[in-house]
Amino acid sequence: MPSATSSSPGSPEADRFLRACRREPVDRTPVWFMRQAGRYLPEYRAVRAGGDILEACRSPELAVEITLQPLRRMPLDAAILFSDIMVPVAAMGAGVRIVDGVGPVVDEPLRGEADLRSLRSLEPEADVGFVLEAIRLLRKELTVPLIGFAGAPFTIASYLVEGGPSRNHERTKALMRADPTTWGRLMELLGGMTTAYLRVQAEAGAQALQVFDSWAGALDPEDYAEFVLPVMRTVFAGLADLDVPLIHFGVGTGELLPLMRAAGATVVGVDWRVPLDVAWERAGLDAAVQGNLDPAVCLAGWDAVERKAIGVLRRAGGRPGHVFNLGHGVLPQTPPETLERLVDLVHERVEGAT
């Protein structure tokens, strides 16, 4: 079984992910999976043992252990810190709980200007020192790059305004459109928090940063351009000097890909709805792309996984700048063995070959 330290820093295996993010040639297509450290792993369920997820995030030792779990099973080309996008707002006292089978629930939803007072600037060491400690510990263990991450302002705002997960994001959109001043102030506050949070993660040792704007795909391009793009530009501009790849991901963002690229990320994450070659054209061929196997395929047996994964690699076409990933997080019912075989498949197949 490969260990998390099976390749040495500077080796092709260790560099593959970062090179692909920079659109440099690679020996093999790098692969990692969103939510690769998660409920589909029995060892994850064992250490979590039903405990509170935010509590687990607050323990550097537990976060390190969970982050490493998938890397002990399969030779992934990157690790992603085990954490949750709600960690920084929760640390700042937003009254957030993560309810099993539901998602983030906010005790007192943010509904207007007066509620903005509950949001203050992030004080990294005091608020999220445990994250920084986990990153420092992980860098001692890992030979593959470590990805830090944060939720994007729109997605965090949706949880804060709706009070929990939402199908239609209607209160968020109503606030955005009916009270653009409050919305602008909210984006400014959350944007500042996102930038600060990602900066300290990079300073603590994260070698790439992913911004999850998971629900931005609920917006049409016009609203995205008006109400979200400005803050995303500020976020990415505030990280540009760090010299780490910046990955920008959302679900259902087919029409938003050019705008997400324009926001300033160097890697655009793509869900499975858009064929990868089409997505790459939309994001711009001067960007790297990450994706985009439908996570539900992994529940359908190996033949389907193989066929669809090869399809993704074919559409990438051997062009430098592809990081293989799922189009969204690993589903809890995924057999771990399927992902193990998938990593091997991606590594064994040289892009561009047919």
Added chain:
Amino acid sequence: MPSATSSSPGSPEADRFLRACRREPVDRTPVWFMRQAGRYLPEYRAVRAGGDILEACRSPELAVEITLQPLRRMPLDAAILFSDIMVPVAAMGAGVRIVDGVGPVVDEPLRGEADLRSLRSLEPEADVGFVLEAIRLLRKELTVPLIGFAGAPFTIASYLVEGGPSRNHERTKALMRADPTTWGRLMELLGGMTTAYLRVQAEAGAQALQVFDSWAGALDPEDYAEFVLPVMRTVFAGLADLDVPLIHFGVGTGELLPLMRAAGATVVGVDWRVPLDVAWERAGLDAAVQGNLDPAVCLAGWDAVERKAIGVLRRAGGRPGHVFNLGHGVLPQTPPETLERLVDLVHERVEGAT
């Protein structure tokens, strides 16, 4: 207040919707709203009074009353029968309940070939006679066209296989990919039911038919083409001789629009994520289009509604073949007055004017 009988058959008002569906010139852009007879109306909540929705669908008198409610408030250019996409499978004994705030729940989810035995052919008068009676009664009351509808096989299958609403449709996709034979048989059964159900609605008097494939947007174009398009072609081919407009609608279908048009519908419904002019190009300029205002806009105050609605009309550009609608159903929190003003706005604004 305009009544449901304020225009006479053959008048411009009465013909507007059907003419636009056929891409013929119209005096005003026709407008109706998906779920226009629904919870946002106090008079709807009053007659429903917490009763079971499938029971309400089974009462022709109640279905007629609810169908007419929005037309008493605003001069909509079409009525849509009050019903539910689960009505025919529920009538055939699939053990379906509609749970408030959840959606359709299926007692014994369909998980493999053996479960197909619970699906039989539709016997229209015995199974859905109440729907046909409601249509006959409505045609006596209405001067605007009446739209009949059905759920598409993929969307119905998702409820049957998942056992309820699903974010990821993972069991459905797994069945589809891992057991294509059972999937093909399921599509054949549901496709036959859909065609038969829509045919008898047209024969009873429905003047247009809409197929709701609400969740088809969860599929990538390749899977849609392989696992869904064939049955949709059969459904639309089985309706082509009826000489009524066939509307094909789904959510998040930006990448599927060319395929949805290829299935054989004459009108393609579009959600709000794709700008209408882009969607029209994808669906093909030889199709009519229906949409596509974000329903969440209606919760954001009139200024936002006006601005976004004018944007939709501008993108339609005065080209014959646009039916104004929302990009999905009316949200329950929508103020009825907003929709009333919206109907007037669409009627007052001549397409192509700036």
